[in-house]
Amino acid sequence: MKIGVISDTHDHFPGIDWAHQVLVKASVDAICHCGDWVAPFTMEYFVSAFSDFKVPVYSVFGNNEGDLKRILERNQQLPNPITFSPKTMFPLLFDGKKIAIYHGHDSDLLEALITSRLYDAIFTGHTHQYRNEVRGKTLILNPGSLIPARLSKPSGVVSLAIYDTTSNTATHHSINVD
Numbered sequence: 001m002k003i004g005v006i007s008d009t010h011d012h013f014p015g016i017d018w019a020h021q022v023l024v025k026a027s028v029d030a031i032c033h034c035g036d037w038v039a040p041f042t043m044e045y046f047v048s049a050f051s052d053f054k055v056p057v058y059s060v061f062g063n064n065e066g067d068l069k070r071i072l073e074r075n076q077q078l079p080n081p082i083t084f085s086p087k088t089m090f091p092l093l094f095d096g097k098k099i100a101i102y103h104g105h106d107s108d109l110l111e112a113l114i115t116s117r118l119y120d121a122i123f124t125g126h127t128h129q130y131r132n133e134v135r136g137k138t139l140i141l142n143p144g145s146l147i148p149a150r151l152s153k154p155s156g157v158v159s160l161a162i163y164d165t166t167s168n169t170a171t172h173h174s175i176n177v178d
Helices: 013-026 040-049 068-076 107-115
Strands: 002-006 030-033 057-060 083-085 088-094 097-102 121-124 130-135 138-143 157-164 169-176
Touching: 002 013, 002 138, 013 040, 013 157, 040 068, 057 088, 057 097, 068 083, 083 088, 088 107, 097 107, 107 121, 130 157, 130 169, 138 157, 138 169
Parallel strands: 002 030, 030 057, 057 083, 097 121, 121 138
Antiparallel strands: 002 157, 088 097, 130 138, 157 169
16 A cells, blocks of 8 residues: 655645645545645645545644644545644554654654554654654654645755555655745
8 A cells, every 4th residue: 555645734734735736646546645735726726636546545634734624624625635633643554554743843752652662654744854763663654745845945845755555665756946
């Protein structure tokens, strides 16, 4: 099973459009969003952009959501709503793999999830930097971001990851948008 992992959309529609192209071409079976959609209209744009590709979408909120109430209200009105969890989502089971999703803005909580050894994979975001690290049996995966910024500066790069449940590994996909 292949899972598209994205994060930190930050209202960047070109990043969503690029992610759509990559994830459809890869025929992922599900999508996990690690938070920071920001505005309700971004979530709606995402659902609209992916309307031709009906796979389940699971998401947590990050530290930059502008209007949580409206995001959740509008999500419930959509024909294919996203499964949201306010802070963390676990355990998700895909092909027998236990997965946790957490935005990552509290480094102590992220470290506790990692050192718990309860998960085969932990999907996280927040830093906008790609991370693909294995500790014990746990893969820690940060796909980067769908906005071209790293360390609060323009980077010109957007990225995502595709997780493979069979091998418990991920591939990194990025594009320069300058």
